[in-house]
Structure formats: C-alpha cells, structure tokens
Amino acid sequence: ESVTSIDEEVAKLLELKAQLGGDDGKHQFVLKTAKGTRDYNPKQMAIREKVFNTIIGCFKRHGAETIDTPVFELKETLTGKYGEDSKLIYDLKDQGGELLSLRYDLTVPFARYLAMNKITNIKRYHIAKVYRRDNPAMTRGRYREFYQCDFDIAGQYDAMIPDAECLKIVHEILSELDLGDFRIKVNDRRILDGMFAVCGVPDEKFRTICSTVDKLDKMAWEDVKKEMVNEKGLSEEAADQIGEYVSMQGGRDLAERLLQDPKMSQSKQACAGLSDIKLLFSYLELFQVTDKVVFDLSLARGLDYYTGIIYEAVLTQAGESVSVGSVAGGGRYDGLVGMFDPKGRKVPCVGVSIGIERIFSIMEQKAEASAEKVRTTEVQVMVASAQKNLLEERLKLVTELWNAGIKAEVMYKKNPKLLSQLQHCEESGIPLVAILGEQELKDGVVKLRVVATREEVRSIHSAHIMFVLSHTDTQICLDSNETLKVCM
Amino acid sequence: ESVTSIDEEVAKLLELKAQLGGDDGKHQFVLKTAKGTRDYNPKQMAIREKVFNTIIGCFKRHGAETIDTPVFELKETLTGKYGEDSKLIYDLKDQGGELLSLRYDLTVPFARYLAMNKITNIKRYHIAKVYRRDNPAMTRGRYREFYQCDFDIAGQYDAMIPDAECLKIVHEILSELDLGDFRIKVNDRRILDGMFAVCGVPDEKFRTICSTVDKLDKMAWEDVKKEMVNEKGLSEEAADQIGEYVSMQGGRDLAERLLQDPKMSQSKQACAGLSDIKLLFSYLELFQVTDKVVFDLSLARGLDYYTGIIYEAVLTQAGESVSVGSVAGGGRYDGLVGMFDPKGRKVPCVGVSIGIERIFSIMEQKAEASAEKVRTTEVQVMVASAQKNLLEERLKLVTELWNAGIKAEVMYKKNPKLLSQLQHCEESGIPLVAILGEQELKDGVVKLRVVATREEVRSIHSAHIMFVLSHTDTQICLDSNETLKVCM
Numbered sequence: 012e013s014v015t016s017i018d019e020e021v022a023k024l025l026e027l028k029a030q031l032g033g034d035d036g037k038h039q040f041v042l043k044t045a046k047g048t049r050d051y052n053p054k055q056m057a058i059r060e061k062v063f064n065t066i067i068g069c070f071k072r073h074g075a076e077t078i079d080t081p082v083f084e085l086k087e088t089l090t091g092k093y094g095e096d097s098k099l100i101y102d103l104k105d106q107g108g109e110l111l112s113l114r115y116d117l118t119v120p121f122a123r124y125l126a127m128n129k130i131t132n133i134k135r136y137h138i139a140k141v142y143r144r145d146n147p148a149m150t151r152g153r154y155r156e157f158y159q160c161d162f163d164i165a166g167q168y169d170a171m172i173p174d175a176e177c178l179k180i181v182h183e184i185l186s187e188l189d190l191g192d193f194r195i196k197v198n199d200r201r202i203l204d205g206m207f208a209v210c211g212v213p214d215e216k217f218r219t220i221c222s223t224v225d226k227l228d229k230m231a232w233e234d235v236k237k238e239m240v241n242e243k244g245l246s247e248e249a250a251d252q253i254g255e256y257v258s259m260q261g262g263r264d265l266a267e268r269l270l271q272d273p274k275m276s277q278s279k280q281a282c283a284g285l286s287d288i289k290l291l292f293s294y295l296e297l298f299q300v301t302d303k304v305v306f307d308l309s310l311a312r313g314l315d316y317y318t319g320i321i322y323e324a325v326l327t328q329a330g331e332s333v334s335v336g337s338v339a340g341g342g343r344y345d346g347l348v349g350m351f352d353p354k355g356r357k358v359p360c361v362g363v364s365i366g367i368e369r370i371f372s373i374m375e376q377k378a379e380a381s382a383e384k385v386r387t388t389e390v391q392v393m394v395a396s397a398q399k400n401l402l403e404e405r406l407k408l409v410t411e412l413w414n415a416g417i418k419a420e421v422m423y424k425k426n427p428k429l430l431s432q433l434q435h436c437e438e439s440g441i442p443l444v445a446i447l448g449e450q451e452l453k454d455g456v457v458k459l460r461v462v463a464t465r466e467e468v469r470s471i472h473s474a475h476i477m478f479v480l481s482h483t484d485t486q487i488c489l490d491s492n493e494t495l496k497v498c499m
Numbered sequence: 500e501s502v503t504s505i506d507e508e509v510a511k512l513l514e515l516k517a518q519l520g521g522d523d524g525k526h527q528f529v530l531k532t533a534k535g536t537r538d539y540n541p542k543q544m545a546i547r548e549k550v551f552n553t554i555i556g557c558f559k560r561h562g563a564e565t566i567d568t569p570v571f572e573l574k575e576t577l578t579g580k581y582g583e584d585s586k587l588i589y590d591l592k593d594q595g596g597e598l599l600s601l602r603y604d605l606t607v608p609f610a611r612y613l614a615m616n617k618i619t620n621i622k623r624y625h626i627a628k629v630y631r632r633d634n635p636a637m638t639r640g641r642y643r644e645f646y647q648c649d650f651d652i653a654g655q656y657d658a659m660i661p662d663a664e665c666l667k668i669v670h671e672i673l674s675e676l677d678l679g680d681f682r683i684k685v686n687d688r689r690i691l692d693g694m695f696a697v698c699g700v701p702d703e704k705f706r707t708i709c710s711t712v713d714k715l716d717k718m719a720w721e722d723v724k725k726e727m728v729n730e731k732g733l734s735e736e737a738a739d740q741i742g743e744y745v746s747m748q749g750g751r752d753l754a755e756r757l758l759q760d761p762k763m764s765q766s767k768q769a770c771a772g773l774s775d776i777k778l779l780f781s782y783l784e785l786f787q788v789t790d791k792v793v794f795d796l797s798l799a800r801g802l803d804y805y806t807g808i809i810y811e812a813v814l815t816q817a818g819e820s821v822s823v824g825s826v827a828g829g830g831r832y833d834g835l836v837g838m839f840d841p842k843g844r845k846v847p848c849v850g851v852s853i854g855i856e857r858i859f860s861i862m863e864q865k866a867e868a869s870a871e872k873v874r875t876t877e878v879q880v881m882v883a884s885a886q887k888n889l890l891e892e893r894l895k896l897v898t899e900l901w902n903a904g905i906k907a908e909v910m911y912k913k914n915p916k917l918l919s920q921l922q923h924c925e926e927s928g929i930p931l932v933a934i935l936g937e938q939e940l941k942d943g944v945v946k947l948r949v950v951a952t953r954e955e956v957r958s959i960h961s962a963h964i965m966f967v968l969s970h971t972d973t974q975i976c977l978d979s980n981e982t983l984k985v986c987m
Contacts, residue, residue: 042615042839044569045599050612053564053623072901074878074908076541081532081644082570082628102592106632111533124538127530135541140570144594156569168911172890176911183901297894299902351530390562402660406785413560413671414787420562423656423664
C-alpha cells in the first residue's frame with residue numbers, strides 16, 4: 012500500500028513539473044553531482060586505495076576469488092528480494108528494451124550469478140558500488156551511491172566452519188585498519204524466531220516484531236516496547252518476556268544456559284540455533300577471536316533473506332561501550348540462490364559485508380587530524396633544472412628514469428624557475444630532486460637533492476640514481492660521506 | 500530528425516508492450532544479465548587485475564593522481580556533448596527527483612569536476628565503467644557496459660610537452676602489455692580543418708566530411724569518396740584533393756614538407772597544426788618513441804570536442820600492416836571545461852583513453868591459447884590432514900598462518916579425504932600442502948609437501964613454514980638434503 016501511495020505522489024509531482032514547462036523551459040544550468048552522490052578527490056582516493064588494499068589483502072589471505080557483475084540487472088531479478096525497501100530501487104527509463112534497475116546490493120546479483128552459472132561452490136569477494144534512493148545523510152556517511160565490500164562462502168559444508176571464518180575475517184580487517192576497539196555481536200535467526208514463538212508472538216508478526224527489536228541499538232527498551240505494544244499490537248506480557256531475553260549477552264556459556272531454559276528449550280528452532288552458536292564459539296576459540304565476539308539476543312538485522320547465524324560489528328568508543336555504529340555485518344542465507352534456480356535447488360551461503368563508507372569517513376577524519384600529509388602520487392624524483400634552456404636535457408633524463416621503472420616527474424614548462432620546481436616537490440611530497448645545471452651537464456653528472464633536509468650530493472651519474480631508486484620504493488637519504496643510502 | 504523517429508518507434512513499441520499485459524501478465528522468469536552486459540568470472544577478473552596493474556603502474560610512474568565520479572550525472576550535464584551519439588545515453592526513470600543519466604564517457608564528468616571545483620591544474624587517471632545503449636557486438640568486445648581507462652593532463656603549459664607525454668604513456672603501456680607490434684597515428688584537428696578549407700569544403704560540411712574521413716581505416720578510399728560526393732554532396736574535385744592529402748603518412752619531415760605546400764600553407768590553422776606536429780616529434784625523439792609514431796593525415800576521430808592534436812594506437816598484425824583495431828586514442832580538448840564554467844573560463848586539456856576492453860579480449864585469448872593455467876587465488880599453502888578427527892588441529896595451524904600474514908586455506912569439512920584436499924590444490928594451483936597426521940602431532944611437527952613434484956619433508960616446525968612463507972611470495976621447493984628453499 013505504501014508503494015502505491017508513493018507512486019501516486021510521484022505521478023502528481025511529475026504532472027506539476029510538466030505544467031511548469033519541464034525541460035523545455037529555460038533554466039539555470041546547475042554545476043553539481045546528483046543528489047546523494049559525490050566525487051572522490053585525489054586525497055580521498057589515496058585513503059580509499061589504502062583501505063581497499065588492507066581489505067583485499069585479507070580476502071586474498073583467506074583464498075577468495077573475485078567476480079564482477081553489471082551495475083544494472085533486469086528489474087525482475089531484484090523484484091521481491093528487499094521487502095519494503097524495494098521502493099528505494101533506482102529504475103532505468105524504459106527506452107524500448109529490457110526493464111532495468113540499478114543494483115541495490117551485491118548479494119542478490121551474487122545469488123543470480125551462482126544460479127545462472129550453476130555454481131555450487133565458491134569463496135568470492137566483490138567490491139563495487141550499489142544504489143539506493145534513500146534520504147541521503149551525507150554528513151553521517153550515508154549516500155545514494157556507495158561502495159559495498161562483500162565476502163561470501165557458498166557451498167554445502169560442515170556446520171559453522173565457513174561462518175566462523177567470516178567472523179575471523181571481520182576481526183582481522185578491523186584490527187588491521189586500527190579503527191579503535193570493536194565488538195562483534197552474534198545471534199541466529201532461528202533463535203529469534205524460537206524466542207518469538209515461546210514468548211507468544213503470533214507467526215504473522217515475527218518479521219515486524221523482528222524489525223522493532225532491530226532498533227534496540229538506537230532506542231531504549233522502553234520505546235521499543237511501546238512500539239511493539241502500541242503500534243504492532245503485541246500483548247504487554249509477550250513484550251516483557253521478549254524484553255528479558257533481548258537483554259542477555261554472553262558467550263558459549265549463555266548458549267548452554269539457554270539450552271536448559273525451560274521456555275526456550277521448548278522451541279526446536281531455538282535449540283538448533285543455540286547448538287550452532289555453541290559450535291561457532293568453539294571454532295572462534297581456535298581462530299583466536301573470542302575476545303571481541305558477543306552472543307547478543309537483541310541483534311536482529313533487517314534483511315529478509317537471513318536463515319541462520321547473523322552478526323554485526325560495531326566500534327566501541329574507548330572506555331565506554333557506547334556504539335558508534337555498525338562497520339560490518341552479515342549472516343547465513345541458505346534460501347536466496349534457490350529463488351533464482353528454475354528447479355529451486357538451494358546453495359547454502361554465508362557472508363559478510365564490510366561497511367566501507369563508514370570506514371572511509373573515519374580514515375578521512377583521522378587523516379585530517381593527523382600532522383602527516385596524505386600523498387596523492389608516488390613520485391620518487393622530480394627532474395628539475397637550475398638554468399634556462401635545459402628542457403631537452405630534462406626530458407632526456409626523465410625518459411631514462413621512466414624506462415628504468417622509476418616514478419618521476421618533470422614540469423611542462425620550457426623554463427620553469429627552480430623555486431617553483433622545488434615548491435611542487437614540497438607540496439606533493441616528492442622526496443628527491445635531480446637538478447640539472449650547465450656545470451653538471453659538462454661533467455656528465457646530476458646534482459641530487461633531498462627535499463626534506465635540503466642535503467645535496469653534487470656528482471651522481473644518472474645511472475647511479477636509477478640503480479638506487481629502482482631497487483627500493485622507500486626514501487633515500489645521504490650518509491655523512493655524502494653517499495646515497497636507503498633509509499628504511 | 501533521427502532522434503525524433505527513434506522516439507516515435509519507442510513509443511509505438513511501448514504501447515504494444517502495454518497491450519500485451521506488460522509487467523502484470525505472468526511471464527517466464529529469465530536468468531540473464533541485461534543485454535550487452537556480462538559478468539566477469541574469477542579467471543577474467545585475474546586477467547583484468549593483471550592488465551590494470553600494468554596500466555596503473557604506468558600512470559603512477561608518470562605522477563598521476565586518481566579521482567572518481569558518480570556513475571550517473573544530471574541529465575543536463577551530458578546534454579549537447581556527444582552530438583548524434585546522444586541517443587545512446589541511458590536515462591534513469593523519473594522517480595520524482597532530478598533527471599539523471601548514466602555517464603557516457605569519463606571525459607565529460609572530468610570536465611564537470613574541474614569546472615565545479617575550479618581546478619586549473621591536474622594530472623589524473625580514472626578507470627571506471629561507462630554506458631552506451633549501442634548495438635552490442637560482444638564477440639568483438641563491444642558492450643553496453645564497459646570500462647574506460649583515461650589519463651588526462653589539465654593546465655596551461657608550454658605547447659606539446661603534455662601531449663608528448665600522453666604518447667609516451669601509450670607507448671609504454673602497449674609495450675609492457677606485450678600485445679604485439681603497434682603503431683600510433685597522429686594528426687591535428689586544425690590540420691584537418693585547414694585541409695578541408697583549402698580543398699574547398701564549405702564550412703558547414705567540415706564535421707560531416709570529417710566523420711566520413713574517419714571511416715578510412717575500415718573502408719577503401721573509393722567508397723569514402725562515394726559517400727562524400729553522393730551522400731554528403733561534396734564536389735568531385737574537392738573530394739579528389741582531400742584524397743591526395745589523406746593518403747600521406749610520415750614523420751616530422753612530412754610536417755615540414757606540408758608547411759611548404761602551396762595550398763596547405765594558405766591556411767593559418769593548418770600551419771599552426773603543422774608547426775605543433777613538428778614540435779611534438781622533437782619531444783617524441785627525446786622520449787624515444789618515434790619508432791611507433793606516424794603522422795597520418797587520414798586520422799580524424801569522431802568526437803566533437805577535440806581542438807588540436809589527436810591520436811590513435813592500432814595493433815598491427817605481425818608481418819603485414821593490417822590494423823586489428825584501435826587500442827588507445829585521445830587528443831587535445833581545450834574548450835570542454837569552459838562549457839561548464841559559468842564564466843566560460845577555459846582549462847586546456849589533453850588526454851588518452853586506453854581501449855581496455857579490447858585489451859582484455861586479447862589477453863583472454865592469449866590465456867586460452869597458453870598452456871599455463873590462470874590462477875584465480877594467491878593461496879600459498881593448504882592445511883590438510885591425513886587422518887580423521889583433526890579439524891581442531893587444522894584450524895589452529897591455519898590460524899597461525901593467517902596471523903603471520905600467509906595466504907592459507909583449509910577445507911570446510913570435519914573429515915575431508917587427503918585425496919580431495921590434494922586435488923583442490925592441483926585445481927587451484929596451490930603450491931604447498933601442510934599435512935597433519937597423528938605422528939606429526941606427537942612429534943610437534945608438520946609434513947610439508949610440494950604439490951607439483953610430490954616431494955615431502957617430514958619434520959618441519961610450523962614456525963619454520965611461517966618464516967619461509969612470510970619472506971617470499973614465490974614458490975618453495977626442496978633441495979637434495981630435503982631442506983626447504985625458495986625457487987625464484
């Protein structure tokens with residue numbers, strides 16, 4: 012019904028727009044990106060590259076392959092996968108071919124890919140942009156175009172081993188990115204469903220009550236309870252019973268205790284989930300990650316397609332345990348691929364999505380606060396001249412350097428001032444300048460200057476520069492005998 | 500007029516579709532990607548990553564930064580930039596906000612980015628997907644979604660220095676990718692325009708005659724001439740004069756000769772272009788790339804926005820000089836940024852686009868033909884067990900390896916057969932297996948096996964494996980004393 016009313020609203024607005032003259036009327040050209048989107052400048056890209064390298068490094072360490080899918084899918088591929096959120100899907104204009112929509116996440120295209128290619132086993136990561144016509148809150152890192160960064164394991168395996176590896180991966184990535192302390196909450200859809208059943212929630216209210224429970228990380232229990240009772244029509248007793256369970260947190264011990272719980276143990280589903288939580292924790296101990304993992308009965312997660320284990324990682328501010336937002340999440344979805352298979356053949360899947368946009372924001376803030384400048388290029392040496400009319404000589408030397416694989420730059424001016432060449436180095440963090448002058452050319456040498464210290468060596472053959480630079484990516488400095496050496 | 504007729508056609512078809520029941524009628528669900536698009540499987544991604552690394556390595560060697568822009572732009576940002584090709588732009592459905600279109604190339608978003616941020620100097624690369632509602636010819640590597648890979652230098656600099664660097668970059672990339680012999684054709688829009696003027700082409704026919712000249716790489720001169728005379732209404736004499744010029748190819752010497760040409764020298768524009776070609780070649784000599792560069796008066800290139808130097812790289816089949824298609828192209832476009840600036844301030848730009856999709860196709864064919872298997876993961880070692888009930892031990896060891904930064908895998912089964920573990924290694928090219936058995940566990944050691952040679956060392960401490968593997972990415976083998984060594 013809400014979809015219909017939105018459609019009506021849109022139709023009304025479009026009519027108004029048409030009356031205003033629409034595209035035919037003259038209007039001021041606006042220089043901007045589309046609402047909810049942004050450009051990445053070179054500094055943001057440098058940070059993005061660093062974060063991606065860490066994450067991809069971890070995925071590769073765990074033996075993942077990667078795939079890519081088109082940015083749009085047939086509209087019907089996305090239909091019926093996102094529940095109420097379907098209204099946020101971007102559709103392409105019908106220009107006379109197939110009806111297309113921009114992908115809303117990477118999980119549904121992954122499931123489509125598996126079914127289409129009849130793949131029953133794969134461990135893959137996929138990093139790409141997805142699209143949601145959401146109300147952008149860009150200051151909080153929420154965009155209409157944003158990256159998702161997914162790792163999934165598909166295949167029929169022994170219980171909880173791939174699930175545990177997903178949590179190991181979250182642990183490794185968040186540790187390596189050094190974002191501060193974090194916690195990984197774990198729960199199971201079957202435990203939630205079992206809990207709802209034994210607390211007396213009617214079957215048809217499971218999903219909606221579940222999405223109310225999901226608000227517990229942003230709302231107090233009192234308000235969540237109000238929503239359950241007043242808006243969702245749940246009995247007060249049922250709500251109170253749920254309230255007792257969802258306040259529980261622990262580890263393997265909690266799962267064991269709940270397996271003995273007179274009410275909870277009545278639900279077969281809940282018992283299956285609790286046994287799996289126990290098994291999961293035994294593997295997490297072997298993976299050495301239990302320090303950060305918490306079994307938390309209040310974790311619900313919104314998406315319809317989860318069928319088993321679910322998890323979410325949150326950063327915790329130093330000292331307090333106030334959550335500053337989710338930075339990773341995922342779970343098991345054993346039914347999704349089957350929705351695409353003509354014969355309904357299932358491929359069990361478990362995966363995790365790294366909240367890369369929030370991580371970008373944090374890294375950007377850290378870079379902003381830090382004294383260290385973010386370099387946007389990797390240039391090792393600038394080829395400069397001290398006198399006029401040395402363009403030819405500069406181009407010759409920079410060619411030698413490029414051909415030797417050295418990252419080098421030259422200014423695109425016939426006669427640049429030495430000062431402006433040096434300034435460029437300081438601005439962009441280039442560590443070395445190779446300076447050509449008439450005397451150096453006569454002697455067949457190059458003057459090499461370390462930008463940071465202003466130290467200089469007068470007579471270096473260009474072959475020497477190349478030898479040193481091509482054998483290291485690190486900075487060069489001079490020792491006391493004015494000899495070049497590598498500073499690690 | 501052709502746009503209007505297409506619109507009419509689309510409207511007719513949409514009506515037919517509506518009559519058929521459209522989305523409301525029951526229809527067979529089709530499991531496919533949108534027309535003209537494709538998924539990349541892990542093998543294709545491995546090849547793609549290799550090609551990107553080479554290209555990005557070159558861009559970074561030349562000191563380029565990188566930026567990213569959203570996949571869609573305001574519709575009006577793209578309006579009026581692509582001439583007749585505008586009909587190929589994908590529009591998003593009007594869902595009640597801004598009117599949006601998918602980007603058609605990376606150059607227009609780049610110009611929008613520069614104008615919007617008032618940037619007057621940048622050297623940047625951008626690798627991303629672009630979208631064209633073209634008739635896909637996927638067997639020839641033409642898609643509706645495809646990568647562009649652009650390098651551009653924006654800024655007011657001395658003539659031809661950045662232009663020459665673009666050609667140097669094309670030369671480096673094509674050499675390094677080892678695609679076979681290639682040639683880079685160079686021309687200048689001003690030479691073409693001057694040539695049309697002195698040959699008696701009316702001003703208003705410059706663009707259309709230019710696009711006919713552009714077909715010379717696919718059509719014989721006779722057919723091109725016919726099109727000029729019969730379809731475009733050019734006089735036969737004018738066509739013949741053009742025919743003489745466009746058959747000319749050479750180097751700096753040809754530019755010099757044409758500067759003396761009685762007819763050509765009457766055009767100021769042509770002379771400016773010819774002088775720049777001369778200057779360009781002098782820089783190309785210093786960059787050591789003249790072996791592949793040819794001044795070719797038949798090179799036209801379609802896009803409206805070029806204002807000076809234009810170029811295109813083609814692969815030439817060994818022996819013959821038959822072109823197998825363009826793999827890079829670009830030129831100078833000094834007016835595009837000004838189209839976005841409210842005050843029309845110009846930012847001179849020159850750039851090159853690497854034809855990455857065609858290069859992918861060639862690399863895929865090469866991989867297909869080669870005996871060597873393309874690895875889709877980088878796993879160094881598989882942790883396996885020879886007996887039952889060793890899952891705990893396997894998980895412990897693989898954790899040690901992951902924590903030491905080693906790329907390692909373990910099968911997600913409680914009791915996998917040794918054979919199936921070894922088979923997995925052979926299939927995915929994992930060079931080493933660390934095998935755990937009861938005897939090894941008693942002795943506190945691990946058996947290490949080289950998959951390719953089946954050599955084994957019986958007693959290695961896991962710390963030893965970690966030491967060796969974490970100090971190299973290369974393969975390990977055993978020497979005659981059954982000691983591990985690194986094989987380079």
